[in-house]
Amino acid sequence: MPLIELTGIERVFTLGDSEVHALHRLDLAIEAGEYLAVMGQSGSGKSTLLNLLGLLDRPNAGTYRLEGRDVTTLSADEQARVRRERIGFVFQSFHLVPRLTAAENVTLPLMLASVKPAERARRVAAALESFGLANRADHRPDQLSGGQRQRVAIARATIMRPAVILADEPTGNLDRATGEEVIRLLETLNTGGVTLVIVTHDAALGARARRRVVMQDGSKVSDG
Amino acid sequence: MKPSDTLRFASRAAAGYPLRTFLMVLAMSIGVAAVVVLTALGDGARRYVVNEFASLGTNLVIVLPGRSETGGFNPANAITSTPRDLTADDAQAITRAPAVLRSAPITIGTSEAVWSGRLRDVTIVGTTPDYLRLRRMDLAQGRFLPADEPNAAVAVIGAKIQAELFGAEAAIGKVLRIGDRRVRVIGVLAQSGQGLGMNADEVVILPVAVAQAMFDTNTLFRILVEAKGRALLEQAKAQTLEIVKARHDGEEDVTVITQDAVLETFDRILGTLTYGVAGIAAISLAVAGILVMNVMLVAVTQRTGEIGLLKALGAEDNAIRNAFLTEAALLSATGAVAGYLLGQGGAFALRTALPVLPAYPPDWAVIAALATALVTGLLFGVMPARRAARLDAVQALAKR
Ligand SMILES: Nc1ncnc2c1ncn2[C@@H]1O[C@H](COP(=O)(O)OP(=O)(O)OP(=O)(O)O)[C@@H](O)[C@H]1O
Ligand SMILES: [Mg+2]
Numbered sequence: 001m002p003l004i005e006l007t008g009i010e011r012v013f014t015l016g017d018s019e020v021h022a023l024h025r026l027d028l029a030i031e032a033g034e035y036l037a038v039m040g041q042s043g044s045g046k047s048t049l050l051n052l053l054g055l056l057d058r059p060n061a062g063t064y065r066l067e068g069r070d071v072t073t074l075s076a077d078e079q080a081r082v083r084r085e086r087i088g089f090v091f092q093s094f095h096l097v098p099r100l101t102a103a104e105n106v107t108l109p110l111m112l113a114s115v116k117p118a119e120r121a122r123r124v125a126a127a128l129e130s131f132g133l134a135n136r137a138d139h140r141p142d143q144l145s146g147g148q149r150q151r152v153a154i155a156r157a158t159i160m161r162p163a164v165i166l167a168d169e170p171t172g173n174l175d176r177a178t179g180e181e182v183i184r185l186l187e188t189l190n191t192g193g194v195t196l197v198i199v200t201h202d203a204a205l206g207a208r209a210r211r212r213v214v215m216q217d218g219s220k221v222s223d224g
Numbered sequence: 225m226k227p228s229d230t231l232r233f234a235s236r237a238a239a240g241y242p243l244r245t246f247l248m249v250l251a252m253s254i255g256v257a258a259v260v261v262l263t264a265l266g267d268g269a270r271r272y273v274v275n276e277f278a279s280l281g282t283n284l285v286i287v288l289p290g291r292s293e294t295g296g297f298n299p300a301n302a303i304t305s306t307p308r309d310l311t312a313d314d315a316q317a318i319t320r321a322p323a324v325l326r327s328a329p330i331t332i333g334t335s336e337a338v339w340s341g342r343l344r345d346v347t348i349v350g351t352t353p354d355y356l357r358l359r360r361m362d363l364a365q366g367r368f369l370p371a372d373e374p375n376a377a378v379a380v381i382g383a384k385i386q387a388e389l390f391g392a393e394a395a396i397g398k399v400l401r402i403g404d405r406r407v408r409v410i411g412v413l414a415q416s417g418q419g420l421g422m423n424a425d426e427v428v429i430l431p432v433a434v435a436q437a438m439f440d441t442n443t444l445f446r447i448l449v450e451a452k453g454r455a456l457l458e459q460a461k462a463q464t465l466e467i468v469k470a471r472h473d474g475e476e477d478v479t480v481i482t483q484d485a486v487l488e489t490f491d492r493i494l495g496t497l498t499y500g501v502a503g504i505a506a507i508s509l510a511v512a513g514i515l516v517m518n519v520m521l522v523a524v525t526q527r528t529g530e531i532g533l534l535k536a537l538g539a540e541d542n543a544i545r546n547a548f549l550t551e552a553a554l555l556s557a558t559g560a561v562a563g564y565l566l567g568q569g570g571a572f573a574l575r576t577a578l579p580v581l582p583a584y585p586p587d588w589a590v591i592a593a594l595a596t597a598l599v600t601g602l603l604f605g606v607m608p609a610r611r612a613a614r615l616d617a618v619q620a621l622a623k624r
Pocket of ligand 1: 013014015020021022040041042043044045046047048049
């Protein structure tokens, strides 16, 4: 049984009287532990696909099975729970809460999941330690470098031990060296067993993935 | 998300935007403080008047010359042209009523008092010996008007008159010139402080006959009657009226009121005033509530990206709504508490500046102000919080 299974997915945006098929007749299966790069031109539907995989968006047609369960029909609160427990997001623009420290940003998912404060502190300290951020725990995002910010974001994405990490252009706002570092970090996580889906424009980055899916006009044009 | 976490998250958010939070709290606190101070002022005035009346002596019935206009049309009034004088003998006669303990006639006028070249304007009160106990007054020195000599040229003076005319010298036994008459000082009143209408420290009390002769009048300003007890007040009133009516050829040409009635009227007027003032001040609370809504709407717009993130991290809509609602509640609660302290401070300042005014805000006003602040804050916080919870996750995340 694949971890993720999309069949016949359609996502249509209506702009005035014109319709945009952001995703069209899309089938995709991802096994647990895979390392997959989603590539394609701008506007080809990569982000739309990732939002769908992350349950931030619902398809107009088709089914999405996550760990064998049809998640498209779940209620909003049930979907929130799946996001909380099974999915980790890494964004191009980091999306750290500016008034919270690194440690507090990493704590957010544990707080939303009502994990006990003592256990939270322990897990956050361990996570910051393993991402080399132990001495940055009390820094706010504006006191961190871009690479450090993205490491905080990755620590936050993994703190709930999700099944899959969805990263949309995770190196887009970083220089090459720092980006390289962040990618290596994500790859290490993948080696540890987490399924990794990265959206990227960068052919070199795409080449590192074990599987590449190329999108065009909302459809998959190559896979492998 | 646990309630304690929601509270911490919301308070961090409020603290994260200090200027906004400060302005918000200020607006709310001004509203609450306004209610507290203004009701303290209104209720202080009410209490002041009530206390002053109580210090006039309790169980009082007051007889005024002339028919009260509020009694409606009375055929008897249509025939008589001028009311009969209210006399010292009337006052004496009233004492015979079974429900009456004592009574005292009062004549009032102003004149000049001179002693040894020192001159001062004084209020003259002409009355009888019972006046002292009826008004619950005390003597500092000497004695009060003598009961056996109603025409004696003697005077009892207020504490301030004694101080200003005689200074350190003993006043007792000195002869004072009042207008064109000479009177001997036989007593000095104990200091009483401010009184309603008339300051007892600045009066010169003469026997009623002497005062009437001085002002060349036969009628009294009024007669004060003290009932034997609170329960007998209405009876005393009826009997007083009966006696005066009988003495005035059956005509009801006086007005008899109880102090209670006067007190109640003042109490009601000033109480209503306090409510009105509280209502007006409460409008500023409603304005503050609208401000809360505006500020929270801006906060939702400002933090759209953050809301998107929370959704991506698995926050349920309720968790986001509660966080924003809690933030609004925190802002208004802080404002309410700050306003309460500010208002109590203001009331304290009022009491310091005007020591005679018991300017304490009434409990109902404080509770109403705090409750209104919290309820408006929450009520006006609901809409922005719901808007935040309903944001589309993808679009919210796209906004930075
Ligand atoms: N909310 C929306 N409303 C209307 N059209 C949309 C919306 N979101 C996406 N689209 C359209 O859907 C298509 C796919 O968009 P998507 O963001 O998935 O592209 P992408 O492959 O991520 O592009 P890029 O590489 O530039 O990020 C585009 O044509 C876009 O204009
Ligand atoms: Mg994109």
